[in-house]
Amino acid sequence: MKSAVETLNPTRVRLTVEVPFEELKDSLDAAYKKINQQVTVKGFRKGKVPARIIDQRFGRGVVLEEAVNDALPRFYTDAVREAELTPLGQPEVDITELKDGETLNFTAEVEVRPTLEIPDYSGIEVEVDAVEVTDEDVEKAVQQLRERFASTTPVERAAEDGDVVTIDLEAKVDGKVLEDGVAKGVSYTIGSGELLDGIDDAVKGLEAGGEATFTSQLKGGPAAGRDAEITVKVTQVAARELPELDDDFAQLASEFDTLEELKADSRRRLEERKRFEQATQAQERVLEKLLELVEVPIPEKLLEDEIRTRKHNLEHHQLAQMGLTLDKYLEIQGKTAEEFDTETREAAIKGIKTQFVLDELVSKEKLGVNQEELTEHLMRRAASSGMSPDQFAQAVVQQNQVPLLVGEVARGKALALVVEAATVKDTNGQIIDLEDDEDEDAEGAENAEGSEPAEASAGNKGEGEEKSES
Numbered sequence: 001m002k003s004a005v006e007t008l009n010p011t012r013v014r015l016t017v018e019v020p021f022e023e024l025k026d027s028l029d030a031a032y033k034k035i036n037q038q039v040t041v042k043g044f045r046k047g048k049v050p051a052r053i054i055d056q057r058f059g060r061g062v063v064l065e066e067a068v069n070d071a072l073p074r075f076y077t078d079a080v081r082e083a084e085l086t087p088l089g090q091p092e093v094d095i096t097e098l099k100d101g102e103t104l105n106f107t108a109e110v111e112v113r114p115t116l117e118i119p120d121y122s123g124i125e126v127e128v129d130a131v132e133v134t135d136e137d138v139e140k141a142v143q144q145l146r147e148r149f150a151s152t153t154p155v156e157r158a159a160e161d162g163d164v165v166t167i168d169l170e171a172k173v174d175g176k177v178l179e180d181g182v183a184k185g186v187s188y189t190i191g192s193g194e195l196l197d198g199i200d201d202a203v204k205g206l207e208a209g210g211e212a213t214f215t216s217q218l219k220g221g222p223a224a225g226r227d228a229e230i231t232v233k234v235t236q237v238a239a240r241e242l243p244e245l246d247d248d249f250a251q252l253a254s255e256f257d258t259l260e261e262l263k264a265d266s267r268r269r270l271e272e273r274k275r276f277e278q279a280t281q282a283q284e285r286v287l288e289k290l291l292e293l294v295e296v297p298i299p300e301k302l303l304e305d306e307i308r309t310r311k312h313n314l315e316h317h318q319l320a321q322m323g324l325t326l327d328k329y330l331e332i333q334g335k336t337a338e339e340f341d342t343e344t345r346e347a348a349i350k351g352i353k354t355q356f357v358l359d360e361l362v363s364k365e366k367l368g369v370n371q372e373e374l375t376e377h378l379m380r381r382a383a384s385s386g387m388s389p390d391q392f393a394q395a396v397v398q399q400n401q402v403p404l405l406v407g408e409v410a411r412g413k414a415l416a417l418v419v420e421a422a423t424v425k426d427t428n429g430q431i432i433d434l435e436d437d438e439d440e441d442a443e444g445a446e447n448a449e450g451s452e453p454a455e456a457s458a459g460n461k462g463e464g465e466e467k468s469e470s
Helices: 021-038 051-058 060-083 135-148 199-203 247-253 259-293 300-321 326-333 337-364 371-385 389-398 402-421 438-447 451-458
Strands: 002-009 012-020 087-099 103-112 125-128 151-154 164-173 176-189 211-217 227-241 423-426
Touching: 002 060, 012 021, 012 060, 021 051, 021 060, 021 103, 051 060, 060 087, 060 103, 087 300, 103 300, 125 259, 135 247, 135 259, 176 227, 199 211, 199 227, 247 259, 259 337, 259 402, 259 423, 300 326, 300 337, 337 402, 371 389, 371 402, 389 402
Parallel strands: 125 423
Antiparallel strands: 002 012, 012 103, 087 103, 151 227, 164 176, 164 227, 211 227
């Protein structure tokens, strides 16, 4: 077999392949055998019809077509391997010449990963937020903990800010009660902002048994985004009583003996959270700088597929679970369809760029993934998906997604390498020495804006293999 590669553009090539006819022998034999099992010819037992009879009765062209269809994927794969290409998606194959007993010629156009040049990234500098925890931050955290331990006592008076009211709700749109528009015995803290806009003003001043009607825009369900007439009836008013902020409260709400120890622990936790946020921010900003340094051609078909996948996942998974249509979602977000399309395209481009660049770094730096790293990553992914590690691992194996997870871990290590080489300063001008935490690094790579869907559509796939969605 002979093959040649013509570069059509940085992300698309045309393979021209010439196959000597003798290399079709195995496929021709298989074609005759297959047709033999499918046809019945008088005078011959099933499966024992000679090849010449099949040619006479059904035509040599039928056999050739079956043989070529069987052999093409193998010839294409051999040509791709010989040319050391990394194809993206399925090829467009055109048989240019087929002469019985002589030759088979065909071309295959396919999108490929572009060749990238990764420049020196050691000079990258980024600025991140400083880790600062104020006394007010600590007091707020302690106050939130205090509110979790609040008790309530029913009172016979009008409802006030901070009270917990038990209410019945009924929502109407265009004068009709919605199917999911009735709720009874709902507990609501006035001023929490956890229910509908306007409900605080409606229930304040009402005693048990009182009711009011107000208009509010629904936040969920089939009528999300529409104005509804809401009738609210108060069935009970209860005053909230917060525990005293003292050592007894610290012992009640934590493992600490004193309030000061509780506050010190709250400060430590806040600092840890801000350090994690700082590390994540550093990863995101270093990645943005890295992408600016590398010119990345984007395969057009891959981009179209990526955009289509993102829209499908949003509309049929995320929004469907909330009972929203895409139009309603855009209305709530205050975006036009054109703005949404632009944002989706930009996110898709960034996702593809991110994966291409980090994969190139993985190859350049010869970064490997060991079993321990893969297991830790699988545990994190299982936790974020709400599945047990065993369930998640089984799903990954069944869907042939192990290479996808390996790629995610490797890209996380590549990003960590760039972050380690970069200069990271906080807003106070202090150089930040980020700890080499592989868990955080890997998670940062996964969560980098737009990178996840691209992994599904632009991942490392075998030649001629269908892409899979994660």
